[in-house]
Amino acid sequence: MLLRDVEYGDVDAYVRMRCDPVMMAELGGPLPREGMEAKVHRDVQRAAAGTDWTKMIVPDEAEPNVVAGTVTLWPHDADGERISEIGWMVLPEFQGRGLGKQGVRTLLELARDDSRWGLIHAFPATTNAPSNGICRTLGFRLLGEQDVTFAGRVLRTNHWAIDPRADLI
Ligand SMILES: CC(C)(COP(=O)(O)OP(=O)(O)OC[C@H]1O[C@@H](n2cnc3c(N)ncnc32)[C@H](O)[C@@H]1OP(=O)(O)O)[C@@H](O)C(=O)NCCC(=O)NCCS
Helix, strand or coil, X not given: CEEEECCHHHHHHXXXXXXXXXXXXXXXXXXXXXXXXXXXXHHXXXXXXXXXXXXXXXXXXXXXCCCCEEEEEEXXXXXXXXXXXXXXXXXXXXXXXCHXXXXXXXXXXXXXXXXXXXXXXXXXXXXXXXXXXXXXXXCCEEEEEEEEEECCEEEEEEEEEECCCCCCC
């Protein structure tokens, strides 16, 4: 497994991840198809500027165009406070192989070696068993439940946080 920066050619992977009702079941339902080129464009620009890290999970380095999912770390304003947030998605045919967890661990290792991110927060839905499993087994601490607005929908989430310099297992 390796992580590479998002590219303009990743629109199809975004559509499969973000416009699919099953993939988005724990995130309030599918997003409209027409916004995806703009979303990829924004993510590529922010990756190039270094403000956000949007990484594609590549299972086999011999096939860099085969993408299993994505893991993203970005600065985010929450209740007037600037926090670092991490999120992830893995396509159905690649799920259950540990790729999500390995991708998240790899990005946290990169963040550990870069002083700007500080404490990193994650907000999986309370019902999202694999995502909460990723948090629990990598060393995140559970801070409690929280309502979070994502793409205009309110989700009931578990609020997890990790200091990758101290807590990463
Ligand atoms: C959540 C998601 C990223 C998990 O990716 P994955 O590659 O299948 O996960 P992994 O194989 O790395 O497994 C992660 C952990 O969850 C556990 N797990 C996996 N599937 C599970 C399931 N259906 N129920 C309970 N636990 C599960 C694994 O055992 C593993 O824990 P372990 O290390 O203690 O064994 C993937 O299911 C997904 O993208 N879902 C749709 C989008 C989404 O919900 N994104 C996350 C928003 S917070």
